[in-house]
Amino acid sequence: GNSVTQMEGPVTLSEEAFLTINCTYTATGYPSLFWYVQYPGEGLQLLLKATKADDKGSNKGFEATYRKETTSFHLEKGSVQVSDSAVYFCALSEGSGGYNKLIFGAGTRLAVHP
């Protein structure tokens, strides 16, 4: 079945460092890909998405490009802030028509220190 694999955390960075969180997927067909973020004590928020190959999703300085050839959707940010400390989940959508269930990776905890 479809699956998502993320790099294990925690990832610990200093403020203004460059961030990469790796995500690869296994899927039949062409799923949409997502990054969700979970701040401490809160629910899941959509960070960005890409719906087809070579699409780049971006939001709040974060970017990820849908790479079909490497089945990857790595999350990057050029300069992280303490407020970016959270758990980041890569996900793909599986389904047809309007209904799509999400398959999540295990999550990567990011801790940014001043």
Added chain:
Amino acid sequence: EPEVTQTPSHQVTQMGQEVILRCVPISNHLYFYWYRQILGQKVEFLVSFYNNEISEKSEIFDDQFSVERPDGSNFTLKIRSTKLEDSAMYFCASSYGTNEQFFGPGTRLTVL
């Protein structure tokens, strides 16, 4: 901005008791979902619901679980006889059918 809401935020129950978790999806959304996240683990799909019936359910969603949309606004998850291993954060989500699912803040269920 419209949002998905869930109540209660935290539910504590005794093993074997029934619980009902409530969600109010975004009002014009058509597809509804429940996911759960056991502490420290990945978010797992439980069930999807459309047009007043289940579209798909996972192997976790056994006969102890049921979902209902009783009044056109609420979307509920019932666990008939809770087990210790049902302790988790339960997230409700809704979508209009455009892939993008909007999640509620979650209900933390603790089974003692």
